[in-house]
Amino acid sequence: METEGQEPRWVLPEEPTPVRLMATIWADTGGLHDDFASPADLDAWLDAVGVDREGVGATQQEFESARRLRDSVRRLAAHVTSDERPAAASAVTSVQDATSAVNEAADGRTTPRLRLNEGHLELAAGSAGSAVIGGLGEVASDAQHLLVENGSQLRACYAPGCVLYFVKTHPRREWCSVACGNRARAARHYQSVRSARGSQEHTDH
Numbered sequence: 001m002e003t004e005g006q007e008p009r010w011v012l013p014e015e016p017t018p019v020r021l022m023a024t025i026w027a028d029t030g031g032l033h034d035d036f037a038s039p040a041d042l043d044a045w046l047d048a049v050g051v052d053r054e055g056v057g058a059t060q061q062e063f064e065s066a067r068r069l070r071d072s073v074r075r076l077a078a079h080v081t082s083d084e085r086p087a088a089a090s091a092v093t094s095v096q097d098a099t100s101a102v103n104e105a106a107d108g109r110t111t112p113r114l115r116l117n118e119g120h121l122e123l124a125a126g127s128a129g130s131a132v133i134g135g136l137g138e139v140a141s142d143a144q145h146l147l148v149e150n151g152s153q154l155r156a157c158y159a160p161g162c163v164l165y166f167v168k169t170h171p172r173r174e175w176c177s178v179a180c181g182n183r184a185r186a187a188r189h190y191q192s193v194r195s196a197r198g199s200q201e202h203t204d205h
């Protein structure tokens with residue numbers, strides 16, 4: 001088993017869980033990357049964000065549900081942020097389909113259930129499905145709140161090549177990460193040097 005924390009496998013670890021789910025699709029100069037390649041990746045992600053899957057691994061079907069939830073949350077995030085980045089386009093294109101998928105996933109969340117234990121009523125956590133479906137349901141439920149209550153604070157990162165979203169935690173925050181901020185500033189600097197040269201050449205005429 002790999003030692004945790006050896007490398008930052010998951011991007012944007014400080015963001016709320018639904019944003020971290022969206023951030024399993026990210027990009028660098030090598031192109032677009034999808035951290036969810038197999039059910040084992042979903043297991044590792046659930047562990048990283050603190051969802052208790054009770055030691056049970058995700059099935060192929062649960063893995064596909066997780067990807068659909070992820071793509072649907074990305075589609076709705078694009079909708080609420082008026083995201084125009086072509087590279088960030090979700091595999092789910094319809095906002096209506098995305099809405100249904102998030103609601104459906106949220107139905108699987110763990111809810112308190114009454115249980116009779118030797119004549120005494122007690123409250124126990126229970127889910128209609130497996131621990132994985134229950135955990136994904138919690139993430140979907142968090143996403144519902146984030147998209148509506150925090151919708152105005154959700155942002156698409158417009159640094160060159162970035163496909164990530166983030167929650168604007170303070171008024172001056174413009175980028176998903178320090179790295180993106182640096183790249184955006186470098187690109188701006190390059191642009192301004194170029195246009196300064198351009199106008200210089202123009203005046204020399």
Ligand SMILES: [Zn+2]
Binds near residue numbers: 177
């Ligand atoms: Zn970014």
